[in-house]
Amino acid sequence: MSEFTSGFWGPYIAVITLVSVLACAVFLKMTGGKKRLAGEKLTTTGHAWDENLQEWNNPLPKWWTYLFYITIVFSLVYLVLYPGLGAFPGVLGWTSVGQYERERALAAKEYDPIYEKFSQMDIPALAANPEARQMGQRLYLTYCYQCHGSDARGARGFPNLADNDWLYGGSPEAIQATILNGRVGAMPALIDAVGGAEGVKEVANYVREISGQQPFDAALAAKGKEKFAVCAACHGPDGKGNPAIGAPNLTDNIWLYGGSLATISETITKGRNNVMPAWKDLLGEPKVHVLTAYVYSLSHQSK
Amino acid sequence: MDRPLPKVPIPVVEASPVEVDLYEVRKAIYPRAVHGVFATSRWTLVILTQVIFYGLPWLTWNGRQAVLFDLGARRFYIFDLVLWPQDFIFLTGILIISALSLFLFTAVAGRLWCGYACPQTVYTELFMWIERRIEGDRPKRMKLDREPWSLRKLGIKTAKHGTWIAVALWTGITFVGYFTPIRTLLGEFATLSLGPWETFWVLFYGFATYGNAGWMREQVCKYMCPYARFQGVMFDPDTLIITYDPARGEPRGSRSKSVDRRTRGLGDCVDCEICVQVCPTGIDIRNGLQYECIACGACIDGCDQVMDKMGYPRGLIRYSTENAMLGKYPEEETALRKVTSHLGRPRVLIYTAILGMVIAALAVSLAMRVPVKLNVLKDRANLVRETNDGWMENVYRLQIMNTSETPHRFSLAVTGLPGARLVSDTPVVSVSGASSIVVPVSVQVDPSAVSPGSHRIEFEVRAVEDDRIAAGAYSSFYLRAP
Numbered sequence: 001m002s003e004f005t006s007g008f009w010g011p012y013i014a015v016i017t018l019v020s021v022l023a024c025a026v027f028l029k030m031t032g033g034k035k036r037l038a039g040e041k042l043t044t045t046g047h048a049w050d051e052n053l054q055e056w057n058n059p060l061p062k063w064w065t066y067l068f069y070i071t072i073v074f075s076l077v078y079l080v081l082y083p084g085l086g087a088f089p090g091v092l093g094w095t096s097v098g099q100y101e102r103e104r105a106l107a108a109k110e111y112d113p114i115y116e117k118f119s120q121m122d123i124p125a126l127a128a129n130p131e132a133r134q135m136g137q138r139l140y141l142t143y144c145y146q147c148h149g150s151d152a153r154g155a156r157g158f159p160n161l162a163d164n165d166w167l168y169g170g171s172p173e174a175i176q177a178t179i180l181n182g183r184v185g186a187m188p189a190l191i192d193a194v195g196g197a198e199g200v201k202e203v204a205n206y207v208r209e210i211s212g213q214q215p216f217d218a219a220l221a222a223k224g225k226e227k228f229a230v231c232a233a234c235h236g237p238d239g240k241g242n243p244a245i246g247a248p249n250l251t252d253n254i255w256l257y258g259g260s261l262a263t264i265s266e267t268i269t270k271g272r273n274n275v276m277p278a279w280k281d282l283l284g285e286p287k288v289h290v291l292t293a294y295v296y297s298l299s300h301q302s303k
Numbered sequence: 304m305d306r307p308l309p310k311v312p313i314p315v316v317e318a319s320p321v322e323v324d325l326y327e328v329r330k331a332i333y334p335r336a337v338h339g340v341f342a343t344s345r346w347t348l349v350i351l352t353q354v355i356f357y358g359l360p361w362l363t364w365n366g367r368q369a370v371l372f373d374l375g376a377r378r379f380y381i382f383d384l385v386l387w388p389q390d391f392i393f394l395t396g397i398l399i400i401s402a403l404s405l406f407l408f409t410a411v412a413g414r415l416w417c418g419y420a421c422p423q424t425v426y427t428e429l430f431m432w433i434e435r436r437i438e439g440d441r442p443k444r445m446k447l448d449r450e451p452w453s454l455r456k457l458g459i460k461t462a463k464h465g466t467w468i469a470v471a472l473w474t475g476i477t478f479v480g481y482f483t484p485i486r487t488l489l490g491e492f493a494t495l496s497l498g499p500w501e502t503f504w505v506l507f508y509g510f511a512t513y514g515n516a517g518w519m520r521e522q523v524c525k526y527m528c529p530y531a532r533f534q535g536v537m538f539d540p541d542t543l544i545i546t547y548d549p550a551r552g553e554p555r556g557s558r559s560k561s562v563d564r565r566t567r568g569l570g571d572c573v574d575c576e577i578c579v580q581v582c583p584t585g586i587d588i589r590n591g592l593q594y595e596c597i598a599c600g601a602c603i604d605g606c607d608q609v610m611d612k613m614g615y616p617r618g619l620i621r622y623s624t625e626n627a628m629l630g631k632y633p634e635e636e637t638a639l640r641k642v643t644s645h646l647g648r649p650r651v652l653i654y655t656a657i658l659g660m661v662i663a664a665l666a667v668s669l670a671m672r673v674p675v676k677l678n679v680l681k682d683r684a685n686l687v688r689e690t691n692d693g694w695m696e697n698v699y700r701l702q703i704m705n706t707s708e709t710p711h712r713f714s715l716a717v718t719g720l721p722g723a724r725l726v727s728d729t730p731v732v733s734v735s736g737a738s739s740i741v742v743p744v745s746v747q748v749d750p751s752a753v754s755p756g757s758h759r760i761e762f763e764v765r766a767v768e769d770d771r772i773a774a775g776a777y778s779s780f781y782l783r784a785p
Contacts, residue, residue, distance in 0.1 A: 141700070141741065146684045150700045151728070151743035155685035162728075253691070298728075 010087030017085055025072050028065065115286035118293075123172030126293035127300060136294025139287060143279065144295075152298050156257060157274060164299035165254045169243040176292040180285065182278030185246045189271035193230045197269075203227050204264040210239045211253045216261075329522060331448065332585040334431060335441040335577070339604025348419045349428050357473070360480040365708060372482050378737060384669070385737055387706050389676055396665040403661060407654040409534055411646065412543040412622070414598035417531070423523050424597060426474070426516035427583065430467055437463045441580060467517045468509075475509030521584040525595050532594065540625040541645040545598055547578075547589040547620045548628065555589075560613055571619050577609055578602035578620055588620055673771070674707035677764050679778040686781045696726070696747040697780050703732060703764050704739040712767045715744060719760035720780055723748045731767060746780055755784040 044054040082090040089095075118132050126132045141150065147158040154160035159167060168174050168183060194203050206224030208216035228239070234247040241249035248256060257263055257272065279288055362369035364382050371380045379386035386393060408415045417424060438444045438459055450456055479501055480488050491497045497505065515523055524531050538544070552572035558564060564571070572589070579587045581601040586593050588602045606620040624645065626632060632645075682698040690696055705711050713732045717725045727744040734740050746760065758780040766772035 137741065141743075145682070145743075149685055149688075149698045149743075150680075150682050151698050151726075151745050153688075153696075153698070153745060155688050158685075258689075 007087075012086070014086035014088065017079065021072060021075055021079075025069070028068050028072075112286075115290065118290050119286050123176070123289075123293050123296050124300070126290065127297035129293075132290055132293055133297055136290045136297070139283070139291045140294050143283065144291070152295070159256060160254070161295050162298040163254065165249070165252060166243065167241075167246045167248055167256075170296075170299065172292060172296055174243070175295050176288060178276060179283075179288045179292055179295070180278065180280040183246055183274075183276040185272070185274040185276075187234075187267065187272040189269060190230055191269045194227045194268065199224075199227055200265050200268045203231065203268055204261055207239070207250050207264050208259075208261060210251045211259060212251070213253060213259055330585065332521060332583065333441045333444050333580075334583045334601070335580040335605070336435055337581040337601050337604045337608075339600075339607055341600025341604050345419050345424075345428065345599060349425050352420060352425055353429070357477050360477060360485040368484050368486075370481065371484065374482055385674075385706050385708060387676070387704065389704075390672075390706075393665065393669065396661060396668075399661050400658065400665065403654060403658040405530075406537055407651065407658055409537040410539065410542060410650050410654060412598075413538065413545070414531075414534055414596070417524065417534075417597040418599040421597075423515060423528070424599065426512055427520050429470065430516040431583075433466050433470070434463055437466065464517070467513055471509040471513035471517075472505070474512045475505040475507070478508045479504045521595065521597075524584060524597055531597075535594065539648075539650060540629075540631075541648055543622045543624055544592050545588060545596065545600060545603060545620065546592065546623050546625075546628060547572075548618070548623070549589070550628075552589070552619050571610070571613075571615050573609060573613060575609055577605040581605040673774060674705065675711070675713070675764060675766065675772050675774045676704040676706060677762060677774040677776040678702040678704075679762050679776045681778050687783055690747055693750070694724075694747045695750045695753075695782055696745045698743065698745045699762070699778060701742045701744055701762060701764070701776075702739055703734055703742065705734040705736060707772075708736040710735045711769075711772065713764040714767055715742070716763045716765070717746050717760055718763065720746070720748050720753055720758055722752050723760070723780075732764070748780070748782070750782060750785060753782055755782045757781055 043057045045057050048054050079085045079088075080090070081092045082094050084090070114135075118126055118129075118135075121129070121132075140152070144152075148154050148161055149158075152161040153163075164170060166174065167185065168178050190203075191197070191200055194200055202220045202224035204224070205216045205220040206222075206228055209218070209221040229237075231239070231250075234245060235241050235250055236247075239250040241247045248254075253259060255263075256274075257267055279291075283291070359370050360368060364380075367380065369380070369382050373380065377388050379390075405416055434444070438447055447456060447459065476488060476492060477485070479485075482504075483501055488497070488501065491501070492505070519527075549570075552570045554568065554570050555572035555574040556567075556569045557574050558567060558569060576587075578589065579585075579602075581604070582588070583599060583601065584595040584597060586595045588596065600622075603620050603622070607617045610617050610619055626645070678701070680700040680702070682700070685698065687695055687697055701715065703713055711734055713734060715725055715727060715730065715732065717723055724747045725744055726747060727742060729742060732740060732742050759777060760780045761775050761777050763773060763775045
């Protein structure tokens with residue numbers, strides 16, 4: 001109970017609790033347990049329904065009164081065993097965190113052998129295992145679908161995982177590294193480097209040309225090709241990208257943000273920042289292994 | 304109400320310093336064994352219900368227990384039927400049918416349920432039979448209980464309670480056997496390796512059986528059962544009740560068989576008190592209809608035996624109605640006619656009509672039940688996205704539940720949008736028996752063919768093998784303005 005800001009509150013709450021419990025006992029003693037004497041005038045609750053229907057004011061049955069006493073005993077036992085009396089942690093030492101840990105340990109006991117078995121298998125073999133694939137799908141639909149979509153086809157800014165086009169490489173090891181450690185993709189704003197708004201237009205038209213999209217302005221694209229040297233540092237002189245740093249291939253007409261002239265211009269003008277979080281700490285390596293197999297299976301399905 | 308309510312005087316209590324105990328101590332009841340039409344019908348029903356109750360968990364069907372309520376997996380197996388939580392409406396239907404049957408039977412013939420089918424009656428009957436076998440009939444039992452404790456008495460009592468506990472435990476195991484496969488359960492019970500919940504319920508149900516049928520008996524009906532208290536409102540003057548015919552019986556009095564009762568001015572009741580001795584709730588039916596009466600008919604059987612011995616006509620205590628006793632039925636009607644000619648009253652007809660409709664509705668919906676269910680969850684993080692060819696798509700998760708025990712392969716389809724395409728990694732989805740599967744799909748439309756906004760669409764799954772097995776579910780398709 002270290003959450004209390006001052007040592008005063010612990011005893012304060014303990015005293016209020018105990019006084020309330022005792023007051024209940026005193027109240028019960030005062031009101032209950034009286035027997036009616038023979039010949040004593042019967043009193044009613046004072047109401048009459050349907051002209052003459054009245055209710056006698058008899059004492060509670062004994063067993064009923066005892067139930068109330070039992071609740072008092074229960075509460076005292078409870079306060080000794082469990083936290084409740086101010087800062088007193090209870091002799092059982094129960095905490096909600098402890099219970100959570102116990103339940104996790106129970107779950108681990110059940111599932112760890114399964115993950116252990118799958119950890120021994122390599123990713124392509126696991127991807128072909130229906131049981132592992134179902135487990136992977138459940139993990140995916142819990143942790144990944146929010147960004148990448150239930151069908152793993154991604155969304156604007158979130159890569160499609162099923163098209164076998166990879167920013168950081170599609171080998172089992174690369175996928176596993178991405179999930180475990182996350183990725184930070186940064187495209188700087190290059191409007192100044194390419195020579196202002198006009199330069200952006202030229203480079204954007206060139207990118208349209210190398211990605212095989214129509215229409216584009218051939219004259220602007222030719223000028224843009226010269227300025228593409230700035231981009232080549234990351235995307236390579238031929239624009240085919242660099243998986244080592246996650247620079248996208250610009251020639252395959254697969255887009256993270258969109259391939260229209262306006263979107264490409266916006267990307268060059270303002271840059272892009274993108275983050276894939278790391279899952280190593282939350283999920284642990286055995287789960288990531290199964291998840292990797294599922295993601296791998298999406299683009300390596302035997303159809 | 305055409306009659307004024309009888310005034311019940313509150314007893315005047317004399318002044319005395321002695322405390323009044325408000326607790327009514329139970330008077331021990333030693334029902335005498337009885338034979339006759341009603342005893343036979345009650346035993347027939349006891350045997351019938353118990354053969355079903357104890358026997359059903361042992362039946363196998365399709366390689367599993369025929370009737371099993373698997374709470375952990377949330378599947379109820381009843382022969383060929385597999386019910387899922389989504390089928391809860393059937394339970395509602397069964398409960399409505401039970402309630403309406405109770406109303407109907409009570410309106411026609413009083414507490415038939417109490418007298419013949421209620422587990423409290425059935426197990427009390429079983430336990431009393433065991434008691435009679437071990438301790439003997441009424442006089443022997445009364446004598447035994449008056450005796451001081453001896454080795455013989457201890458032996459008899461131990462034998463009785465031992466048998467009761469054995470039956471009670473078997474009942475507990477059978478009950479839990481409806482929720483856990485009974486063969487494994489029995490094995491675990493034999494090796495004392497039951498799980499904590501199974502142990503609790505076996506013991507709880509066993510203890511309830513032993514306590515209620517062995518010790519509590521009529522007190523459950525008198526003090527605990529709410530039905531006993533509210534059934535009175537379902538009676539009417541034409542309801543069959545077990546009743547003593549005071550016009551014929553009074554004035555009561557013992558007499559020798561050779562004496563002509565008419566010359567003595569006596570009625571047919573010989574005041575032998577057999578009707579009181581056989582009563583499991585310990586009432587005297589000659590005082591009229593009482594709330595304790597569970598309509599078991601034991602007093603009718605008992606009285607008929609005595610009437611036969613005396614050479615008087617049967618039926619001094621019989622099933623009759625309040626109106627018949629008041630002489631409101633035409634005289635020329637025979638006894639049976641009197642019963643049947645008043646069945647056509649509105650209360651009975653209305654209950655029958657409603658009951659018939661509910662039973663028909665349940666039967667039809669069970670017969671037309673399709674063993675597949677479909678749930679659709681729309682992806683809401685990305686409402687809509689563009690495909691590489693410029694179409695717009697929404698993503699959905701289809702949960703396909705195969706509620707039959709045969710595996711099925713399902714084809715997927717979507718309707719509600721012109722020219723919509725359904726894209727899935729698995730165009731035909733295999734779902735094994737009594738399981739469910741989640742399939743992500745996307746629906747794509749040509750944005751020039753559909754107006755922006757929300758559109759109602761319907762997914763449909765249909766078994767490839769049998770196109771009658773199909774289910775649909777609605778969802779929305781969102782399209783943003785260009």
